[in-house]
Amino acid sequence: MTLKAVVRTETRARVNDFAIKLANVNGTGSASANSLLMKAIFRMGIPVSGKNLFPSNIQGLPTWYEIRVNKDGHTSRALDYDLMVTMNAQTYAADIAEVRSGGYVLYDSTWPLPSELLRTDVTFLGVPLAELCAQQFERPRDRLLLKNICYAGALVALLGVDRDVIATLLEETFGGKPKLRDANQLALKLGFDYASEQLTCPLPIHLEPMDAKEGNILIDGNTATALGCLYAGATVAAWYPITPSTSVMDNFASLCRRYRVHDGVHDYLIVQAEDELAALGMVVGASWNGARAFTATSGPGISLMNELLGFAYYAEIPAVIVNVQRTGPSTGMPTRTQQADLLLCAYASHGDTKHVLLFPANPAECFDFAVKAFDLAERFQTPVLMLSDLDIGMNDWVVPQLAWDDAFLPDRGRVLTAEELHALPRFNRYEDEDAEFVTPRTLPGAAPGGAYFVRGSGHDKRGAYTEVPDKYQEVVDRLAHKHTAAALHLPAPVLHRREGARIGVVCIGSGDLAVREAAELLAARDLPVDVMRVRGFPFPPSVRAFLDEHEILFVVEQNRDAQLRSLLVLETGVSTARLHSVLVYGGFPLSAQQVVDSIVTQTGSE
């Protein structure tokens, strides 16, 4: 029963420049079909991104996957879709309404689409997916799961996906399980053959191989973070499960099983803690004792960790905390992305506290910054929080292959050896600061004479309890200087300059791609902008310099309260009035168009 809606079809070819959205029901196996497509496009050497817009639910709710292909490398989230694959009857209406005029809808034509859903300005491509699968597969479960591979097959034909690439991918995935492989190959062929015979293939929007794959990998941020922790030499990890950070520890555990077991000896210890307070407590205890230790969590976990963050700051104990941000406040939208923990993390805990933060923009930076986080934490003897987000952490990104220098040696900071300790007339924990206000520490049990008493209570520079104003202030003042000194050790801001730009745009983290694409779109409208992406807190002087250089400033961030803007105002002294905000905080990854629209409107350049 194929529905033949005769509509106007766009004939202008758009090669390697389009966006498709796949509307699915979660828990029905669509994820593997979608990532198969994404991976195939990557292997064809075409810049691509895949964004999973999923619900906080295990089965039965709507879920979407977006694939954007762009030969120029603009792969931030697209807002208008050239092709919609509608596999979820619950959301038919909304999904079909989202397709751009002149676009396409691929639907399961086993059943007719309700006529009120038809649009005259899009092309409906019917493939009887359920029927095809019912004819070929016995078990209801197979029929359901393989419907996804079947639509992938149709898309292979419609979009011109390289069939050899797909075949190889299926072989790699299911090579060890011939039955599964055969079933998947068959389902793929069903969709492919039907589309090839019944529909005009390929569509004007389609793929042609490129060479953008060279030197690149496809990886999600949480996997890259776990790799960074492995390479940094972390041996102790403690965590409490929370979306979207869970896969950091899952990946770390499987990497450890692979690389850290020698002759049956496990050179790692991962504790699934009873809560996030405990997780950070364990990290602090392990770091105090000389191990590289970390935890991974999301906003609610950071809220729980506050007291111990302040403790580690004041007692000067290293700790690495990965915060894969999700949408708050409270439970918020656990499977949606945001950058709304900036202020929380910068000043976490009561009293005067300031932390060192890292803001990776993609999985490659997750790897580098994770390694960096341990060096910084040990050098400055303080908690370091790496703020990734759900978009970076859980989506697959095309990034340059990760590199490692075998000459790398971890910076363990100022830890006294037994000899150094013996040479001292007396060891006092918070004395003898270096140029960056760091004082040497000792490790428990390392040598006699090195003992000190760690306390979160008021202490003087010898580490002794004090309630004397001057002695207390002497220590906390040094902590403030130490924090400032860390700025120059953080990854420097990344600048993208344009001729004649009077506007400066500041962005952070996963906003990177969208803002850079926006800068190109704005330049095309005679509105050149310079872009600065901050990558760490405290800010180095170059941040203030960039702000001073520009007449008009925009700060683009994904939270309601303009938190990055507040941080810039508080920490650089720039006047609030000079910073205009572009705020996108609905929970989906940032899109270039949102940035362009906001800046165009605010500058009155429409």
Place this chain on the structure above:
Amino acid sequence: MPSIVKPLIPLATLPRNDLGLTPRNYEGAMSTLCAGCGHDSVTAALMQALFELSIPPYKVAKLSGIGCSSKTTAYFAGEAHGFNSVHGRMPTIATGAIAANRELHYVGVSGDGDSLSIGLGHLAHAVRRNIRMLYVIDNNGVYGLTKGQFSASADIGSTSKKGEANAFAPIDPLMLALSIGATFVARGFSGDKERLVPILKAGLSHRGLALVDVISPCVQFNDHEGSTKSYLFVREHEVSATDFVEPRETIVAHVPDQGVLAVPMHDGSQMHFRAVPAGYDPTDRAAAMHYLQDRHAQGEVVTGLVYADEGVPDLHELSGTPEGPLAAVPFDRLCPGADELARLQDSFR
């Protein structure tokens, strides 16, 4: 006034242990607790246990939370690293510290507020993980440091200094621990150093987590008539209720091998201690729980080694970690290197 008085000139007759160290080597800073506070007696017992076991002080790590009890880690083994953490979280710090370095001797000192209220979950999970440490709870039935509120170990009906009666059932850390797989549980009384020291020594030598609940009277806030202690049933070795312990005087009493000892508290109330009887089998978990419950119903507080099992692996043994400290594993064994990074990225293509 501190109860640990330090003579300026060490006495020539001081005993020496196998390391040639004297008890002075196991002392710490001057205590700032109230004179007569039971916690200082526990500290003294800890010093003696460490001394007698000839543990090098610098190989000891002392951990605590917040409370009068938690302050005491500063008052012994001054040559050992100390970690006075935040309220209730000591077990988490201990877990991480032990994960990083299994070679030190870990002594955790906590309070009934610290471990049975705010940190109850952490205590329970530390017990479950059987991390290798001596875990002492200085149990006084109150929050000493915040001036006398009920703790979760206060018995129903016990009254506070202000006269309010506690309405809620007490948590017995030993019963709790036994129910979640504890491998060593014991109870002592701060005033009975003679019995406490061997318990602490046994705990320090245990393969996993040794939980020692020490009844440790607070002279400030649990020394009035109506405190839970006076509710206890008097059986044998009764001490007349008129016996009065001067405040500021440390309670000292030796629990006999058999029968119950009634100990007068600072207010004249009494607490009844019973040592586990001769022939008691500390390897039968169910029997141990039954015995505790039984005696509790009689208003008695059981002291002694209640349960021990040396056959259960600790966290490290369960995790297959190296015999030495994890923190000491050389970097080149931890980092797979550039070639491997290139190789493993094949799966990301």
